[in-house]
Amino acid sequence: MDHRTQLALIERIQAHRTAGRGTDTAPTSMLLPTTAYTERERFDRERRLLVTTPTIVGLSGLLPEPNTHATVEIGDRSVIVTRDTGGDVHAMLNVCRHRGAEVAHGCGAAARLRCPYHGWTYELDGALAARRGDQHFDDRPAADLARVPVLERGGLIWVNADRDGSIPDQPLTGADAELAPFDLASYRHFGTRTFTRDLNWKLAVDTFCEAYHVAVLHRDTLAPMIHSDFALFDAAGLHGRLVAVRRSFTELDEQPVDQRSLFPHATILWFLMPNTVLIHQQDHVQLYQSRPGATPEQAHLTVSIYVPPDSPRSDQHWERNFDLLVEVTDTEDFATAAGIQRNYYAGAQTHVTFGRNEPALQHYHRSLLTLLEEPT
Numbered sequence: 001m002d003h004r005t006q007l008a009l010i011e012r013i014q015a016h017r018t019a020g021r022g023t024d025t026a027p028t029s030m031l032l033p034t035t036a037y038t039e040r041e042r043f044d045r046e047r048r049l050l051v052t053t054p055t056i057v058g059l060s061g062l063l064p065e066p067n068t069h070a071t072v073e074i075g076d077r078s079v080i081v082t083r084d085t086g087g088d089v090h091a092m093l094n095v096c097r098h099r100g101a102e103v104a105h106g107c108g109a110a111a112r113l114r115c116p117y118h119g120w121t122y123e124l125d126g127a128l129a130a131r132r133g134d135q136h137f138d139d140r141p142a143a144d145l146a147r148v149p150v151l152e153r154g155g156l157i158w159v160n161a162d163r164d165g166s167i168p169d170q171p172l173t174g175a176d177a178e179l180a181p182f183d184l185a186s187y188r189h190f191g192t193r194t195f196t197r198d199l200n201w202k203l204a205v206d207t208f209c210e211a212y213h214v215a216v217l218h219r220d221t222l223a224p225m226i227h228s229d230f231a232l233f234d235a236a237g238l239h240g241r242l243v244a245v246r247r248s249f250t251e252l253d254e255q256p257v258d259q260r261s262l263f264p265h266a267t268i269l270w271f272l273m274p275n276t277v278l279i280h281q282q283d284h285v286q287l288y289q290s291r292p293g294a295t296p297e298q299a300h301l302t303v304s305i306y307v308p309p310d311s312p313r314s315d316q317h318w319e320r321n322f323d324l325l326v327e328v329t330d331t332e333d334f335a336t337a338a339g340i341q342r343n344y345y346a347g348a349q350t351h352v353t354f355g356r357n358e359p360a361l362q363h364y365h366r367s368l369l370t371l372l373e374e375p376t
């Protein structure tokens with residue numbers, strides 16, 4: 001994010017402070033039927049959408065050097081992403097062409113992938129390298145792993161898990177320019193944690209799309225550091241960016257205007273369709289992803305931390321940080337979302353309301369309806 005953009009955002013925050021408890025707003029509030037979170041038919045369309053839409057699978061640091069691979073889950077498909085000897089990135093369905101076993105698990109470094117069932121081996125671009133008893137098989141042309149579209153751009157790796165799908169050249173539609181100065185390509189992947197909770201996958205995204213709840217739900221944890229008010233929202237195509245203001249923002253009042261920097265006085269949060277939330281904290285990046293579970297009432301949640309290469313912090317520091325952020329989001333946000341899900345499931349009310357003060361939430365759900373090709 002360049003300095004001019006930061007100064008413009010600072011000015012907008014100042015205007016909200018001057019107004020009292022201001023925050024960016026949408027023209028009207030919005031109603032969404034609670035069936036969006038419970039209906040099986042809608043859920044099945046979302047599952048299809050997630051495997052046919054370009055999705056971020058991680059920062060470039062997920063594949064830190066040549067001859068590395070990582071398995072990622074996109075919707076309900078397992079995908080292997082690799083960085084080959086020359087540094088190019090590839091993506092293949094994690095399905096052995098012999099009998100369908102998962103070829104890889106987790107992250108690793110190796111020049112080839114070896115299926116754990118009968119030992120077929122694959123090059124990092126998915127080509128079949130060798131198999132025992134090769135003379136017994138007639139299907140060599142169809143024996144390579146199924147390749148799917150992949151794009152590494154601006155330090156982010158995008159995959160479309162659909163073999164016939166595509167990824168646009170500029171998948172961030174405008175956010176690219178803002179993210180470029182962060183040099184995300186240089187960040188190190190510290191770790192990823194995955195867990196399953198009883199809530200619709202969208203509720204896990206919803207909780208990041210407004211700062212309104214911070215003062216109440218996070219009264220003792222985040223509220224001492226982050227304001228519930230003064231939040232900014234800007235759309236970037238179907239994606240969006242939320243700026244949550246830290247309490248240290250008042251320090252800017254002492255600084256000459258041209259020396260002001262929005263960092264470290266704000267947390268910048270991008271929601272990137274269809275299911276990713278990328279949060280730029282002062283000294284690291286958090287990546288949250290939510291996927292549908294077996295039913296509309298279940299979600300698989302993935303949290304990753306990436307740290308800049310020059311970070312002076314120890315791994316113990318990041319481990320503690322990881323514990324803390326998972327604890328807060330799990331015991332506060334996701335526990336609340338599970339209660340919401342039970343209420344929706346019980347049919348206790350027909351609609352949920354997104355206020356004028358929750359413009360990012362409104363935009364997220366309109367974007368999702370656009371992708372699902374439903375009228376908004």
Ligand code: FES
Nearest residue numbers: 096098099115118
């Ligand atoms: S299923 Fe992979 S080698 Fe047989």
Ligand SMILES: [Fe+2]
Nearest residue numbers: 207213218333
């Ligand atoms: Fe929260």
